[in-house]
Amino acid sequence: MFEPGTLWELVVRRQAEAAACGAMYTLPTKIMRINDAGVHFLVRVLAHLEAKARLRDKEESDQRAHNPFLPYEQALFVSDAGPHHVCLFNKFNVVEHHLLLVTRTFEHQDLLLTVDDFAALASCMCEFDALGFYNGGMLAGASQTHKHLQIVPLPLAAGVERLIIEPVALPAFRFVNVLESLGSSAFDKSDHGNLLYATYRRLLERAGVGEVQGRQELAYNLLVTHDWMLVVPRRAECCGSISVNALGFAGSLFVRNETELQMLRELGPLQVLETVTLPAPP
Secondary structure, eight states: OOOTTOHHHHHHHHHHHHHHTTSOEEOOEEEEEEEETTEEEEEEEEOSHHHHHHHHHHHHHHHSSOOTTTTOOGGGEEEEOSSSEEEEEOSEESSTTOEEEEESSOOBTTBOOOHHHHHHHHHHHTTSSEEEEEEESGGGTOOOSBOEEEEEESSSSTTSOSOSOOGGGGGGOOBOOEEEEOOTTTTOGGGTTHHHHHHHHHHHHHHTOOEETTEESSOEEEEEOSSEEEEEEBSOSEETTEEOOGGGGGTEEEESSHHHHHHHHHHOHHHHHHHTBOBOOO
């Protein structure tokens, strides 16, 4: 387990080592902004043919039954994150320093998160300004069935505001979403994730995400900052060919080519998000 105050330095050093040995690859993208109803979405467009080939390799790998976390590549290891989780790099990433919090033993991605999951998340997120997120099920954008939370540092890109979508922008969301502010003690290590877990369970109930024997009845995305937690139920993974994961609800979308970019421009990012979520009650 990393010493308090050392995780960011460790992440930077280990990423350089993992990239140098070819164990991880950051997909080059062009970054642009699309304004929709006053919300300035950050859009990353896959940049060139080599990156497209890498992405195709990733997608083909994801479709196979292999579990990349058991065992994980040693070169992608960052640190232990408590007794039940390891912190790894995302092998094919769009955002630099993208971390995965993976359970040491297999747990399915459609199982509800636990206090231990939130304890691991809190231990890492209290080290630097970050967005934590979870793609609860394939319809929510999960590419692996082995339970893993994810962390990306803020801001999401150089030269942009800390986070594109803060709670003040949520009135533009015309779909089911539930938000709760977090107190200053939410990331206190002595709390062992209990406050975050309690907030999460309240949000699931408010969002209508039920459970059967510990498994979710509905796909959903979870987003966590130092200030708030958001849950968004899902009904589809894609709008056309545009895949949406939790980062979409933080105002960050990814498209693979100019065709998808044109589709995004024509529909508007908010319509894309509405297509994959549940309509808000009248």
